[in-house]
Amino acid sequence: MMMRWVVGLALLQAIFAATYFKETFDASWDSRWVHSEKKSDLGQFKRTAGKFYGDKELDMGIQTSTDAKFYAISAPMPAAFSNKDKTLVIQVSVKHEQNIDCGGGYIKVMPTLDAKKFDGDSQYYIMFGPDICGATKKIHFIFNYKGQNLLWKKEPMAETDTLTHVYTAIIKSDNTYEVLVDNVKKESGSLEDDWDFLKPKTIPDPDDKKPADWVDEAEMVDPEDKKPEGWDDEPETIVDPDATQPEDWDEEEDGKWEAPTISNPKFKGEWKPKMIPNPKYKGVWKAKDIPNPEYAEDANLYLYKDIAHVGIDIWQVKAGTIFDNIIVTDSEAEAKAFYDETTGKTKEAEKKMFDKEEEERRAKEEEERKKREAEEKTTAEEDDDDDDDDDEDDKKEKKDEL
16 A cells, blocks of 8 residues: 555656756757857857767767856746745756866856856856866855855865766755755755855844853962972073083184083973862853844745746866756656666766776877887987997097007
8 A cells, every 4th residue: 555655656746747947968959058148258068978978969968168268158948937835956967078177067047037148247046066176176056045145054075087977956845955966865954054044043142241250261270289499400501511622722812712502401491380170160151142133034045936047157277078968847756767867877888988998098108108118218229329339439540540
C-alpha cells in the first residue's frame, strides 16, 4: 500500500510539475539567446562540444571564445512566472575546459529586460554557479532582496578540474534550500540563517550598562608570591672573562683597553609575581539582548513574482568555459531526470575521452623531450669534435714553427 502511495505521489508531481525554461543548445540556440550590445568589446559565445566529450551532439553547449573579455548573453523564458508556494530549481552544467585561472561560471535568473542592454548592472533575482579566481574557488549563490544583492555566508568549494559538472540550486517555499553538485547534496540550510535578508532578531540593549563593580580580569597577581632573596644580585651583562687585550694595542693611540661585555648567564631578568585565577572574576561583560524593533519577519524570502529571463554575465581571463543543459523548474524530480538524460548520460564517456587525450598528450610530451635531449646530445658531441679539430690544428702550427 505504501509503495502504491509513493508511486502515485511521484506521478502526481510529474503531472503537475512545471518546467519554465530548458536549454540544451541545439543548432537553433542563437534564435533564442541574444548577445548584449551594451559594450562594443564584449566577448562572443560559440557553439561547441569542446575538445573532449561523451556525445558530440548531446554535449554541445556555448563556450567563451576570447581571453580577457566580459561576456553578456541572455534568453527569455516562454512566459514570466512566479514561484509563489512552489519549489524553484535552477540547474546548469559548466565545463572549465581551459583549466580556468580566473573567471565566472554562473548564471542569473532575472525579471524582464532589454537583452541588448544586459550587463553587470542589470537587475537579477538569483545568481548561481562556480566562481574561480586564484585562491578563490567557490560556488556563488546570491539573492536580490529589496534591491540588495546578498552574498551567501557559506563558501563551498567549486569543482576545479576540466570536466563537466552540474550545479543545482533548490529554493523551497518554506525558506529552506539545498545545493547539489553532480546530483549530490553539498549544502543546505535556511535562507534567513545563511543570508542577511532580515535584521537580527535581537540586539544588545543600548541602555544596559556594565556595573561599576564588575571585574573583567580573569587573573590576578598572587599576593603570597614574593621575590626570592638575591634575585637582583647578578647584573644583566658581565665582562667577558675570556677576552684579552690585543698584542698590537697601543694605549697612547688607542686609549685604555676595556674588555667587551657579554650576557650574564646568571642574570634572572625582571622578577614578576605569578598570576592566579581571580576569585572575583565575573566573565566578559556584554549588554543583554532585547528584541530588535527593526526586525520584521518575512515568510516570502524565497519569492519572486516575475521571473522572465536567464542570463550569463561573466568576466574571464582565460576563455574556454562551456555552459550547457540549463533548466528552471519547480520539480526536483524533473531536474534530476534532465540531469540523467544529459550530463549524467555522457559524463563517463567524456571522462574516458579526456583520459585518452591526456595519455596521448603526455606521450607526445615525452617523445618531444627525448627528441630534444637527443638533439642537445648531438650538438654537444659536434662541439667536442670541433674542439678536438682546433687542438690538432694548434699542435700542427706549433710543429711547423719549430
